[in-house]
Amino acid sequence: MAGKGARAGSTRQRAHPEAPPRAEHRSAVTLRVNGEERTLTLDHRTTVLDTLREHLGLFGTKKGCDHGQCGSCTVLIDGRRANSCLLLAVAQDGARITTVEGLAAPGPGGETLHPVQQAFLDHDALQCGYCTPGQICSAVGMLGELAAGHPSLVTAPGSRPGLTAEEIRERMSGNLCRCGAYAHIVAAVQDAGRAPGDAAGRPDGDPRHLQDGATP
Amino acid sequence: MKPFAYVRAHSPAEAVQEYAARPGARFLAGGTNLIDLMKLGVESAQTLIDVSRLPLDRVESGPGGALRIGAAVRNSDLAAHPAVRERYPVLSQALLAGASGQLRNVATTAGNLMQRTRCLYFQDPGKPCNKRLPGSGCPAIEGVHRDLAVLGHSEACVATHPSDMAVALAALGATVHLLGPDGERALPVADFHRLPGERPERDTELRPGELITAVELPPPMGPSLYRKARDRASYAFALASVAAVLDVRDGVVHDVGLAFGGLAHRPWRAGAAETVLLGAPATPAAFAQAADAELVHARPLRDNAFKVQLARNLAVDVLSALAARAAGAAA
Structure with a gap:
């Protein structure tokens, strides 16, 4: 117990280790x-x-x-x-x-997981879980980009990108998983992208800035 | 990281005035490279002047089919813009070949041009580096330099410029528009970045206090293509890359823009190769001859001679693909 208390104390100390910054x-x-x-x-x-x-x-x-x-x-x-x-x-x-x-939607009977979160559970798309929040947020943003028709390097010129494993691998390359759960992550993202109700849209659901070709 | 003041500029003129009034100021756009380097202790600032919200976030068609790209346009938005995808595919492809989806959502056009080399010694303040600390030496010449320059390097520095986007801009013959204390000026993008010589601490020809406001593309000369060779399939800097625009008429090269990435301290506009190509038959043999005319000047380091052959192969492949496309269109 003493050890646990000491750890909690040191965490608090680390949060504000310096004097307040000048104005x-x-x-x-x-x-x-x-x-x-x-x-x-x-x-x-x-x-x-x-x-x-x-x-x-x-x-x-x-x-x-x-x-x-x-x-x-x-x-x-x-x-x-x-x-x-x-x-x-x-x-x-x-x-x-x-x-x-x-990401989860609040409801009277408790929270409903975001389709991407649910798909990660369904597909066992993690091992240690450390990269998972980043993978999930990235997948939500990425599905929005895909739905808006944004190209990736593997999109055939002039065509609209599809929800293929190749597209998902390229678009998720900024999220590393040192456990190597990539195969299941691709399956989960693909599944969530196919889910009805536009997994990309909710709950952050403001795709206005992602209209095909819109300038910011 | 040392403490710094922060101000948000509301117009390009105000940004330039703030810079002049504040010693040790730096412009902050997306920050994907600058904040990283400040964390590493490579860069520092007394004041960050935030230019990311300036009204420089538009892509606009100009007279005669030109395209003007605001300095604050995000890399992902530029890559997805219909005019860029349709008329300048080499630029869209180069942007999408760089960084990750997250970084492209934040990084800007101007910031991409201003990013610093990823040379390991430059990024480690515990080691000498003439670019970071002039006069301290260049351990890369004898050290880890597999990713570094084969063209245009000096005794002082063998760094490469890391941008993919800038290689496409060089092939397209883009112009960089600047606003500084003495007013506006413009530079061809191929002259914007410099070779290291004895002053490797200077990456560009930008004068103190100058702000990039836009990049302008001339009307497209022809079909274009970007190809990049790297150690991973995605999310890695180029070992070598090629951007090309090719106008073939009746099987003969009518006009061409060719640039290499990953080979030098700046995006390498291949002027010698272009000279060989103009008026030449659009054949793989002619493309190989042109690539050789450029790469004959290469001076590889101990561990990066492979880049010369890699760049040659990429150039021949890219030009051949564009020529095949032109032949297919003519048939």
Whole structure:
């Protein structure tokens, strides 16, 4: 028990290890996280990833490489997937952020998992689970891009991309899985993409920015 | 990472003024490379001037069929734009060959041009690097350099430019538009990045305080194609890549734009190869001769001579594919 308490204490200490930043080095930032507006005063160096984990207690989003190479920190920013470790929170002021905690739909009988989450369970698309929140958020964003007709490198020129294994592998290449659950991940994403009710659309469901060919 | 002030610019002019007023300022767009390098201690800033929300996020058709791409247009939006897919497929393909879906959603046109080399020594502040710390030396020349330059390098630096997009822009003959303290100017994209020489710390011809506002593409000259060779099927930097635009008429090369990626400190516009090709028959033999005319200048390092043959094969393949397409269209 003593050991457990010591660990909890050191975690709290790590969250705020430094003196408060000087006024010119911090700003008030408002983020709409999973539908809830959160206003914080943050050191400008704080990434969206660290804001979620260290300031908002949302530990679903994982820190892997912290350099944009592994994809485990993937979240949806205004409906588009992004590496939260490379985004400064101050530069995202006003943004709508969806993390893995915000994907399930609340209901009277409890939450209903997002079709992509359910497909990961159905297909056993994970082993250790560390990369899974990033895989799932990435898949949600990717299915939206696919539904909007955005091409990938493997899309035949001039054609509309389909929900093929080849397309999924190419489009999910920014999410690494060191357990090697890729085969089941591809099957899960394919299954979720075929699900009725447009897995790509909900619950972040604002595909307006993903209209075919729209400029931002 | 050292603390920094943060300001958000509302117009390009305001961004340039803020830069001039604040020593140690840097422009921040998508930040996918800059924030990473600040975490590593390779880059630092006293102030970040956020230019990601400037009204430079449009792709607009210009006079005579040109296309003007705003500096803040995201890589994924540019790759998916109908005008780019239809008229400049080499650009869409190059963008989609780079990075990952997540990174392309954030990275911008200007930021892609401004990204720094991925040379291991540059990215490690614990090691010497003439680009990061001028005069400290270049361990890559004798060290890990399999991914590095075979063309245009110097005793001071053997880094490569990592962009795929810029290689396509070089083949297309794009122009970079700039706004600085002294007003506007424009540079051909092939002259925007520089060779290292004795000043490898300078990647580009950008002057202090200048902001990229747009990239302009001339009307498309012909069918185009991008091909990239890398260690993985996806999500890896180029060992070598080729961007080509080819206009074939009656089996003869009427016009051509050819550029190599992954071989040099800048996207390598293959002027010598283009000269050989103009007026030549559109055949694999002529394409091989043209590639050789360019690559005869290669000076590979101990572990990267394979890149020369790789680039030659890619160039012949890409030009042959475009010629076959032209022949098919004519038949």
